[in-house]
Amino acid sequence: MSVLVVIPARYASSRYPGKPLVELTGATGEKRTLIERSWRAATAVSGVDRVVVATDDDQIQAVAQSFGAEVVMTSSNCVNGTERCAEAFDALGGGFDVVVNLQGDAPLTPHWFVEDLIKGLQDDPMAEVATPVLRCDGRALNGFLDDRKEDRVGGTTAVFTQDRHALYFSKEVVPFTSRVYSDDEATPVFHHVGVYAYRPSALGAYPRWEAGPLETLEGLEQLRFMEHGRTLLCVEVDARGRQFWELNNPEDVPRLEKMMREMGHP
Template sequence: MSDVLIAIPARYASTRYPGKPLVELRGASGERRSLIRRSWDAACAVAGGAQVVVATDDDRIAEHARGFGAEVVMTSESCANGTERCADVLERTGLTPGIVVNLQGDAPLTPAWFVEDLIAALRADDSVDVATPVLRTDSEALAGFREDRLNGRVGGTTAVFDRQGRALYFSKEVIPYTGRDFAPGEDNPVFHHVGVYAYRPAALGRYRDWPTGPLERWEGLEQLRFLENGAAIRCVEVEARGRAFWELNNPVDVSRIEAILAEQGID
């Protein structure tokens, strides 16, 4: 995978959780590692030897990342989201990978095969310019989504897509509406959108030229810019393989993720 670049966008000034990349998370053995370090570890676990960089505009994050051996690319403070930051990495470095992966810096529990499946999807179909993973929720995960919304927290994102896997919409609300609960082990139609993307470089170039649209602005979801401009996103259904997945969106998620790290035996 020498033609694959994995970029980990990280910014300090998060609206919901300032300083989030430097928050420490305790692993199963009690060792504490920062969120950005755990995200870096997740990226380095992807098979094939892709180049991995931390993309940030903050000196505190950059210094910390270099301290654990990460390659850092300083990006513009004007980048509005991780997709723009990935595009900025290419512009500033002159790198010419065949595929760019955006591994969000708040998703340390991302299994390596999620990323590998995205890369495989782009390699298998030249018509796919952007791909992202979706994970069917179980009853526990769905309850977590509903709990966040009930308590006024903006938590994970859900996705709906057509029979060919083309994204129809992404939302911070729980979609599709079901009107009922689901028993443990029962399939439900709600898919958790995992905040990872694989792009062809040309798609990143087009993205930066488009203005921010109203849906992207209202939902706060960068991927909606593609849909608002008629660009397709391939949703790739991935399997959990017994691994729990959750992103760090709010301070309450620290304990959730630490519990998963302990349960899964992840240091």
């Protein structure tokens, strides 16, 4: 299967304007922008035929081209990363069996997460979209529950059928469990990781659909596929002890830099 990786990146983030151009210091003391680190993560994935940055901003385009990335300019009307991936795919003329959305704010995404998604689509012909999920241990689950008690939105959780087809994604903690789990104990709750692999037919249809009530309420772009009856595969992945985090707010910068130092990430 031929694979295109698209890294959607926009300047006008409501929570953190200019986020793709923020510099992060790695374990060696070298500073690299968030968009470069995300591009390096994409190029580490095996079995990929092409990697592009999709943006609507001239500054991001210039910075990405300066470190050797291919850039596709997209419109400012894209409301989320999936819409921007669809526009970039069209601009390139199609021609790929799988399109991966590797978000431009997740530079520590392990390469095997993406490789597992591609294999998931290969192995499940019914699936039109694949996305990774991680089984929470007690520590992670209790962190999610604490966030909700304090009226904070933490991670997104996922529930799915026995054949791993998604039933729902939520910013609430689902499914409900009354048990209290120890820190290292496996739980029935799965944390959704915001990476996607699409078949072109589903990706091409996505921008033509209006956002439904569930997507609007939860603020989760993947629910649009489900609200329109498309099959979304949840691929359970193993972090292998690797730390990763998305950069959503300025306070996430020191957290990411600390993770990179601890992992020896350059």
